[in-house]
Amino acid sequence: MRSAVSTPSRPRRWRTVPVAVVLLLASLLAAGGFGVSWALAANDSSVQLAATRDRVLRAGRQAVINFNSIDHRRVRQDMSRAIEGTTGPLREVLEGSREQRVERVTKNKSVTEAEILASALTELNERQGKARMIASYKITKIEDGGKPTTSRWRVRAELSRTDGQWKLSRMTPSAG
Template sequence: MSTDQGAARRRRAPRPLLAAALALTLLAGGAAGWAGVSWYGAAHDASARYSATRDEALAAAEQSVQNLSTLDHRRLDSGLDLWEESTTGELHAQLVEGREEFERQVRKARTVSTAKVLSGAVTELDERAGRARVMVALRVTVRAEGRKPADKNSRMLGELTRADGRWKLAALTQAPVGDTAATP
């Protein structure tokens, strides 16, 4: 075999290293393309936005319910200001209107109420209208001078409205306990 024939065979012979490098490059390009499409889909997924909005509403509801269940007679003005900042609509108007009378009652009773949220859930969410309904379970501890602290667990139903880019409580009521069905 001549040197020309050997050189020609080497040029035509498969190069395993080059073939492997080309295959890996194609695989890496395909994986990068797939990852990019998947990321874009996840970033623009309506259900992901809905979940984020739901979580934001729930966090605001839990904080607002805790705010409205916590009050110290020694720091009454800042506590009631926080109540007003946490609310909107009719609930806000009721708090502003009844503030003086409520201040008198709390100063006379000399109580300190602290609340801890135990759990919460969004029961309804309308992103477009900026409204949500929630249920929040909490434990409220009331301390009065000269008495033992009293704990009370309760469930609250709240309605939130998005106002100025923030979720605020528009209504808050005690959830019914036990069987509320009418019996004949």
């Protein structure tokens, strides 16, 4: 019979040291990799372009809403907001027809609200400060507390950067 000879075993904590070192190295490598990825993404021009496109599209959507939404209870404020979101010939048209619009809206006690259904930028030239967008929206109109009517519109719009802000410079109905 053989006698059981016991061999001295290493304490348990010495077995966990190599595992801890491997985990530490893996964590450092992962953190370094994520850091490099983050730094590359932060300086990527396509990320900056996407952010600019989003900002221009938001401004265009809001300008279309403001252009088409007017409430007789705050008609002058709504007209000022619509004019503020425009530039160039479109602004001139709004400014030139301001008093007639105010009078008509007040007389009819109308409330017109626009809601964007879909929109997209079709062109963006950040260097020149020009952009084009398409949008479909609906307008809900109530006159003198009557029954609401709804109409749907599709437009092509041009935006221009003026004093660091993107504003509507042209808006025309779109066929189809």
